[in-house]
Amino acid sequence: MHLPSEDRVVSPYTGYTRAHWEAAADRLLAATEPYAVEGGALYQFPGTHTSWSGRLSDGLEGYARTLLLAAFRRDETALGRYADGLAAGVSGVWPRIEDRSQPLVEAASIALALRLTRPLLWDRLDDGVRERAVGWLGDALGAEAWPCNWELFPVTVGGFLKEIGYETEAAGKAIDRGLERIEEWYVGGGWYTDGDGRKYDYYNGWAMHLYPVLHAWLADDSRLLSRYGDRLEAHLADYAHLFGGDGAPLHQGRSLTYRFATTAPLWLGALTGRTPLTPGETRRLASGALKYFLDRGAVNTDGLLTLGWHGPDEAVLQGYSGPASPYWASKAFLGLLLPPEHEVWTAPEEPGPAERADVVRSIGAPNWLIQSTRSDGLVRLHNHGSEDVRYDPYYTRLAYSTVTTPSPSYDNSVIVGDDPSRTDIEPLGVGDGWAASRHAAGGGARVTSLVLAHGAVEVRAHLVAGVEPGTPVRVTGWAGVEGVRAEILPVVGLGPGLSGVTGDGDSLFVAVVRLTGEAEAEPLEDAVRVRLDNSGVLHVRWGGEGAVEARVDSAGVDVNAVR
Numbered sequence: 261m262h263l264p265s266e267d268r269v270v271s272p273y274t275g276y277t278r279a280h281w282e283a284a285a286d287r288l289l290a291a292t293e294p295y296a297v298e299g300g301a302l303y304q305f306p307g308t309h310t311s312w313s314g315r316l317s318d319g320l321e322g323y324a325r326t327l328l329l330a331a332f333r334r335d336e337t338a339l340g341r342y343a344d345g346l347a348a349g350v351s352g353v354w355p356r357i358e359d360r361s362q363p364l365v366e367a368a369s370i371a372l373a374l375r376l377t378r379p380l381l382w383d384r385l386d387d388g389v390r391e392r393a394v395g396w397l398g399d400a401l402g403a404e405a406w407p408c409n410w411e412l413f414p415v416t417v418g419g420f421l422k423e424i425g426y427e428t429e430a431a432g433k434a435i436d437r438g439l440e441r442i443e444e445w446y447v448g449g450g451w452y453t454d455g456d457g458r459k460y461d462y463y464n465g466w467a468m469h470l471y472p473v474l475h476a477w478l479a480d481d482s483r484l485l486s487r488y489g490d491r492l493e494a495h496l497a498d499y500a501h502l503f504g505g506d507g508a509p510l511h512q513g514r515s516l517t518y519r520f521a522t523t524a525p526l527w528l529g530a531l532t533g534r535t536p537l538t539p540g541e542t543r544r545l546a547s548g549a550l551k552y553f554l555d556r557g558a559v560n561t562d563g564l565l566t567l568g569w570h571g572p573d574e575a576v577l578q579g580y581s582g583p584a585s586p587y588w589a590s591k592a593f594l595g596l597l598l599p600p601e602h603e604v605w606t607a608p609e610e611p612g613p614a615e616r617a618d619v620v621r622s623i624g625a626p627n628w629l630i631q632s633t634r635s636d637g638l639v640r641l642h643n644h645g646s647e648d649v650r651y652d653p654y655y656t657r658l659a660y661s662t663v664t665t666p667s668p669s670y671d672n673s674v675i676v677g678d679d680p681s682r683t684d685i686e687p688l689g690v691g692d693g694w695a696a697s698r699h700a701a702g703g704g705a706r707v708t709s710l711v712l713a714h715g716a717v718e719v720r721a722h723l724v725a726g727v728e729p730g731t732p733v734r735v736t737g738w739a740g741v742e743g744v745r746a747e748i749l750p751v752v753g754l755g756p757g758l759s760g761v762t763g764d765g766d767s768l769f770v771a772v773v774r775l776t777g778e779a780e781a782e783p784l785e786d787a788v789r790v791r792l793d794n795s796g797v798l799h800v801r802w803g804g805e806g807a808v809e810a811r812v813d814s815a816g817v818d819v820n821a822v823r
Contacts, residue, residue, distance in 0.1 A: 261287050261559050271609045274507070276547035278596075278605045284550065285333045285593050291563025292326050292587075293341070300345030301353040303584060309567055309574070311582030313362035320354050322584035324366035324373075329590035331373035331381075332597060339381045346370075346385070350392040357396070359404035362580070367400045368413035368471070369588075371420040375478055376597070382424070394426045401427065401434040408455030409467035411441040419475045439472060439484075450495030451625035458685065459655070460626035460646040461513025465525035466591050469495060477532050489534035496529050497536045498623050500545060501613045501630045504662030505637015507548030512641055512660035514651045516576040517567050517585055519558055520549045520592040527595035530604040539603040540610035546595060548612070558586075565589060575665070578651065614639050614662075620693045620713045627687035629695035631713045636777030638663055638744070642711045642718075644697035645687040656682045658709065658720070659738070661775060664746075667739035674709065674722045674769075675734040676701040688816050693808065696817040703727050710810060710817045714802040717787045718773040719751075721798060723812045725766040733767070734759045738775040745781070747774045751790045752798075766814055770798065 263283050266275025295303050303322025304315070311318055323345055330338040357363045374382045382390070400417040415438035422431035445453045445468075452468040453459050469492045476484035502510045502522075509522040523546040529535025530542050537545075557571035565586035566572045598604055613619055614632040621630040627645025632638065639662045648655040653666035657673060664671070670680040679702020688696035688708070696710040701724070708723040724733055735758045737748035752770035753760040760769055770792070774784050781787075782803075789801040801807040811818045 261554055261563065263554075269608075270606070271543070271547065273544050273609045273611065273615075274547040274551050276551055278600055280547070281550070281593065281596060282333070284554065285329055285596065286335070287563055288559070288565070289326065289329055289333065289335065289338050291559075292322070295322065296341070296345065298353045299348030300341055301349035305564060305583035307567065307583040309577065309581060309583065311362070311585070312579045313582070316355055317362045317366075318582035318584055320349070320363060320366050321582055322587065323349065324369040325584055325587035325590055327373045328369045329587065329593055331376045332590065332593040334377065334380065334596070336380055339377060342373075343381055343385060346393060347389045350389065350396045354396060357399035357403050360406050360410075361403070364400055364403050364405065364410065364413050367397055368416040371397055371400075371417040372474065375420040375423060378424075394421060394424070397421060398427055398430075401430045405438075406455075407441070408459075409463050411438045412467060412471040414438050415475060416471050419479060423479070435475070442468060442472070446491070447625045449623070449625040450491050450493070450498065451623075457648065458626070458646055458687075459648040460628070461655070462509070462515070462518070462522055463513070464495060465499060466518065466521045466588070469525050470528060470591065473528055473532060473534070485532065485534075489532055492525065492529055492532070493534045493536055496525060498621070498630075499525060500537055500541065501619065501621055501632065502639060502641070503545050503549060503612055503614065504632075504639045505612070505614045505634075506662070507545075507550075507552030508662040509549055510639060510641050510660055510662055511569070511665050512643070512646075513654055514578055514648070515581075515585075515588075516569055516654070517581060518588040518591075519553045519565070519569070519586065521589045522592075523549050524591040524594050527592075527598070527604075530602075531594065531597055538610055539607040541612060542604050543607070544609040545612050546592070547609070550592060569665075576654075618715050622690035622692070622695065624690060627690055627695060627697060629690055629693075629711060629713060631716075631718070633716045633776070636716075636744075638716070638775060638777055640775060642695050642713065644690065644695040644709065644711070645685060647683070647685040649683055656685075658682075658711070661738070663744050663777070664739050664741050664775070669736075669739075671736050671739040673736050674701060674707050674724070675736070676705045676707065676724060676727060677703050677731055679703065682707075691819060692821065694810070694817075694819045696812075696819075698816075703731065705731075708812055708814075708817065710812050710819070712800055712808055712810060712819070714788070714806070716774050716776045716778070716781070717784070717802070719770065719788060719790055719798070719800050720773055721752075721768060721770045721810070721812050723766050723768050723814075724762055725814060727762055729762055729764050731762045732759060733762060733769055735769055735771050737771065737773040744775060744777050747776075747784050748772070749784055752792050768792070768796075768812060
């Protein structure tokens with residue numbers, strides 16, 4: 261993708277300015293235009309991976325998600341094409357919005373785009389087209405949503421329809437119903453689960469926060485903006501720590517093919533004034549993520565976003581992923597709603613958290629521990645609370661990072677017998693430099709896990725209970741990746757191959773682990789000292805920079821810092 265020359269004065273970290281974002285949006289839009297069919301109502305992109313909703317729904321997805329990009333860009337020429345497509349779509353091309361159907365998702369993108377560009381698109385449509393359009397969108401008001409972030413799609417449609425005076429009572433009820441539903445999943449500290457259970461991932465940012473905050477902002481509803489803005493601000497204080505020094509987001513959760521949609525909540529905080537981040541930090545993180553993907557093949561030679569992470573990669577896809585799915589990355593261009601003179605565009609870039617210092621940060625709601633190192637910009641997530649077994653391995657591993665991907669050979673796992681499963685995760689708490697959980701494993705085992713982190717080093721302890729003596733146990737660390745060292749050393753209960761066997765009663769297995777991009781890092785055995793005393797207490801000393809005592813037993817964990 262051809263972009264303007266980098267500006268290393270105002271953007272010393274990425275070189276990207278507003279002009280780069282505008283150019284990226286323009287080139288993405290231009291590349292999609294040849295794939296418009298049925299009068300522009302559908303965008304049928306090439307590819308063999310069709311979603312489970314079918315090709316017609318995939319074509320609607322292509323229209324809706326690229327329309328969202330045109331709306332953020334406020335490109336009147338492009339919006340004219342989408343006006344023609346809207347007229348064709350609501351005249352019988354688009355599938356109806358039904359209960360739990362993919363068109364409900366796309367209706368939200370269409371409604372949001374129409375709301376954002378009302379003078380440029382909606383107000384210029386013929387009365388007949390508007391009448392048919394509200395009739396099509398209106399089905400979203402009563403459609404049953406899947407019990408997750410989908411509850412916000414009727415809210416988004418309802419916000420637009422209420423604004424233009426269509427079925428205002430039904431629209432208001434749809435808004436209230438959806439907002440009430442997500443209250444069940446708000447767990448505090450700026451974090452939601454994506455429906456029942458403990459599903460924590462990027463849907464917090466590009467869905468659970470995005471839609472309520474945008475609705476409140478567009479409706480100029482100070483009460484709602486106070487509630488949802490407070491939550492967004494709290495979330496961003498954690499969220500900023502999830503980007504590596506190279507701009508990479510963490511490789512965890514589902515729908516990763518949306519790529520730089522991860523930047524949407526950053527821009528949303530700046531747009532609404534509800535962010536703890538400085539303007540320069542906001543732009544540095546957002547531009548870093550956009551540049552990360554554009555530099556690594558996210559866009560193919562035809563200018564289209566591919567289904568994958570860097571380039572094409574089926575490992576990150578779900579059954580609902582179709583050729584147009586990656587275009588939810590359009591949400592990243594929310595920042596273009598801010599005028600060129602806004603300080604988020606004019607302030608010099610400032611470093612993100614992973615570039616400022618070594619950080620070990622606990623996040624209470626998902627029971628996560630974030631570990632980042634300034635020297636290499638790597639961010640590691642220790643997962644002791646997020647679970648969605650439908651999408652294993654992107655939820656069930658013990659750790660994720662900005663440079664590794666979950667491996668088929670079960671990285672970051674405890675393998676009991678020959679079963680690497682990790683289900684029924686029970687958070688046991690997080691604290692200063694530690695996180696712990698308990699989970700079910702093979703053969704009826706329960707595994708209590710504790711991670712202690714300092715710098716780039718981790719001490720991982722796993723207590724295995726509920727299995728016969730002599731049951732084999734194997735512990736794994738980080739998957740290897742070019743340019744980064746993944747190391748693991750056995751300490752307690754483990755021998756060659758990081759394997760051991762259970763004894764009578766509960767059995768403890770401890771390893772020292774490190775993932776580092778430092779070529780000259782000190783030997784791992786010198787970076788930390790670990791011993792287990794006769795009373796079952798682990799003594800950990802971090803290379804002369806502090807020490808920790810920890811106990812892992814059937815009652816849980818107990819961690820104390822010592823001098």
